[in-house]
Amino acid sequence: MMKYEAVIGLEVHVQVRTRSKMFCSCPNRFGAEPNTLVCPVCLGYPGTLPVPNHEAIVKAVRAGLLTHCKIAEVSKFDRKSYFYPDLAKNYQISQYDMPFCTGGYLEIGGGKGFSGQDLAERQVGITRIHLEEDPAKLTHFGKFTGADFNRSGVPLLEIVSEPDMRSADEAYAYLTGLKEIMRYGGIGDCDMEKGQMRCDVNISLRPFGQKEFGTKIEIKNLNSFRAAHRAVEYEMARQAEELDAGHTLRQETRGWNDDHGETYLMRTKEEAHDYRYFPDPDLMEVRLSKEEIESIRASLPELPEAMRRRMVADYGISRYDAEVLTADQDVASWFDRAAAGSDAPKQVANWTISELLRLLGETKTAIADCPVKPEQLASLVALIAKGVINNRIGKDVFAEMFRTGTAPDEIVKSKGLAQVNDDGAVAAFVDQAIAANPAQVEQFKAGNAKVLQFLVGQVMKVSRGKANPQSVVALLKEKLQ
Numbered sequence: 001m002m003k004y005e006a007v008i009g010l011e012v013h014v015q016v017r018t019r020s021k022m023f024c025s026c027p028n029r030f031g032a033e034p035n036t037l038v039c040p041v042c043l044g045y046p047g048t049l050p051v052p053n054h055e056a057i058v059k060a061v062r063a064g065l066l067t068h069c070k071i072a073e074v075s076k077f078d079r080k081s082y083f084y085p086d087l088a089k090n091y092q093i094s095q096y097d098m099p100f101c102t103g104g105y106l107e108i109g110g111g112k113g114f115s116g117q118d119l120a121e122r123q124v125g126i127t128r129i130h131l132e133e134d135p136a137k138l139t140h141f142g143k144f145t146g147a148d149f150n151r152s153g154v155p156l157l158e159i160v161s162e163p164d165m166r167s168a169d170e171a172y173a174y175l176t177g178l179k180e181i182m183r184y185g186g187i188g189d190c191d192m193e194k195g196q197m198r199c200d201v202n203i204s205l206r207p208f209g210q211k212e213f214g215t216k217i218e219i220k221n222l223n224s225f226r227a228a229h230r231a232v233e234y235e236m237a238r239q240a241e242e243l244d245a246g247h248t249l250r251q252e253t254r255g256w257n258d259d260h261g262e263t264y265l266m267r268t269k270e271e272a273h274d275y276r277y278f279p280d281p282d283l284m285e286v287r288l289s290k291e292e293i294e295s296i297r298a299s300l301p302e303l304p305e306a307m308r309r310r311m312v313a314d315y316g317i318s319r320y321d322a323e324v325l326t327a328d329q330d331v332a333s334w335f336d337r338a339a340a341g342s343d344a345p346k347q348v349a350n351w352t353i354s355e356l357l358r359l360l361g362e363t364k365t366a367i368a369d370c371p372v373k374p375e376q377l378a379s380l381v382a383l384i385a386k387g388v389i390n391n392r393i394g395k396d397v398f399a400e401m402f403r404t405g406t407a408p409d410e411i412v413k414s415k416g417l418a419q420v421n422d423d424g425a426v427a428a429f430v431d432q433a434i435a436a437n438p439a440q441v442e443q444f445k446a447g448n449a450k451v452l453q454f455l456v457g458q459v460m461k462v463s464r465g466k467a468n469p470q471s472v473v474a475l476l477k478e479k480l481q
Contacts, residue, residue: 004205004206004236005205005206005207005210006166006203006205006236007163007203007204007213007214008163008166008167008170008202008203009161009162009164009203010160010171010174010175010199010200010202010228011158011159011161011199011202012159012175012178012199013157013158013159013197013198014157014159014187014190014197015157015188015196015197016056016059016060016131016155016187017059018053018059018155019055021042021133021154021155022052022093022131022132022154022155022156023041023042023050023051023153024042024050024051024153025039026038026039028155029150032150034148035149036150042153043149044089044090049282050280052077053155056131057131057286059155059185059187059188060100060129060130060131061100062296063185063187064129066300067105067126067181069101069102069103069104069126070102071101071293072099073289073293074098074286074288075098075285075288076279076283077095077279077283077286078093078096078097078279079278080092080275081275081277084135085136085138085145085147086135086137086152088136092133093283094133094158099128100129100286101128102127103127106126106174107121107123107124107177107305108121108122108124108170109170112320113167113172113173114169114173114225114229115168117169119169119170124162124165124170126160126162127160127162128159129157129158131155133153134152134154134156135151135152136152137195159178161174163204167232168228168232168233171201171228172229175199175225177305179197179225180304180326181304182197183329186301198222199225199228200222202216202217202218202219203217203232205239205243215251216251217239217249217251217252217254219231219254219255220253220254221256222256227256234263235263252265253266253267254266307322307332307336309322311325311326311339315345315349317346317349324353324357325352328367330366331352331357334374337374337375338352338374338375338377341375342378342382343382344381344385347384348381351377355395356377359399372398372405376401376408380397380398380408389417393412393417396417397412397417427475433455433458433461433476434476434479436458437455440455444480452476452477
């Protein structure tokens with residue numbers, strides 16, 4: 001394997017989140033009964049005329065700007081002819097030589113890859129992003145196939161990368177980064193289980209040092225990022241074995257069997273001329289002014305990678321914590337508000353990751369429905385920093401905040417949870433613990449220093465967790481020594 005270099009490019013389809021379909025007014029909504037969100041346009045009836053969806057075009061431009069693409073001021077739609085049961089018209093309205101977006105890039109790396117190895121920072125080029133209509137969804141039932149045209153006509157972005165990736169980890173990082181950007185930008189939901197994001201892999205091998213590409217193999221039917229990672233690793237090994245055996249690889253399309261963990265031959269690859277592209281005669285050119293493009297640019301959100309770097313710099317958190325916090329845009333926004341209002345943003349990050357995300361997961365609650373407000377977590381962290389309560393009591397307070405939405409200072413006051421800092425009161429708790437545990441006291445005096453933690457726990461138990469831990473340790477050592 002080490003004598004070959006992989007050359008990998010990805011073709012990613014992302015359904016655009018819009019109110020209606022690409023060329024008709026049917027709702028763009030997932031989950032309806034099959035063939036109930038249809039009309040003569042998306043069913044391909046003769047004589048019908050498509051009308052472009054302005055919202056989808058704006059989001060296509062947003063996707064291009066978010067990935068540093070050049071935006072064409074003049075674009076057009078083309079007909080891509082092929083005959084398949086999911087295509088009622090026997091052609092798909094797509095884009096060929098004049099797409100909306102060209103020549104961009106996406107940054108990957110800077111952390112751990114999918115395999116756990118460090119992944120160097122680099123840019124993956126984006127050749128083009130074009131807008132088209134999704135075909136119907138086919139579901140195979142053994143002896144027959146069902147066609148659901150609810151999906152037919154849904155606006156679809158095709159994002160074509162340059163062949164710049166060299167490993168399965170880089171392909172995985174590219175897909176993850178692209179999904180984040182599409183979701184942060186409001187382009188689409190990118191739920192792969194719902195088919196809202198789909199991926200094809202183009203991969204070839206060449207000897208290290210060779211500039212010319214090897215024979216390109218396309219892998220389809222990849223329904224998860226993990227499947228894409230496994231498929232790339234398998235295909236790299238398969239192609240290397242074929243080349244080592246002296247065989248000549250041919251350009252072809254292969255499927256991926258996730259159960260068996262292997263690719264299989266589907267067909268020889270079609271070329272662009274097989275689709276007989278030509279400009280759609282029913283659709284005018286799309287013209288975008290510089291002012292319209294700049295208006296869209298002004299509405300762009302902060303990108304996830306830029307947000308991670310800012311959080312590391314401004315809040316003093318680790319790269320790993322920043323990745324966890326920005327994995328979901330709503331969680332990132334929630335944390336940003338909490339950290340901005342705190343003098344201890346690193347502790348806010350720790351509480352968000354360890355307690356908030358845990359309770360959200362256990363209760364299956366979305367961050368938008370979280371009872372705890374960001375400002376309330378900042379207040380809780382402040383109470384701990386001031387010594388009003390300790391970390392152990394803080395966890396109980398946070399659990400009550402999550403259950404009721406009550407402010408932390410109100411919970412501390414109503415339940416009498418304030419930390420006992422008075423040395424006299426703490427000393428009384430220490431005396432009780434020493435008197436109740438004579439055997440452990442003798443062990444400590446005999447040189448078993450580990451017993452001290454047991455005695456600390458006993459003091460905290462007597463004080464119901466309210467004694468100042470630092471005072472407890474100091475007074476125990478003083479009295480026992």
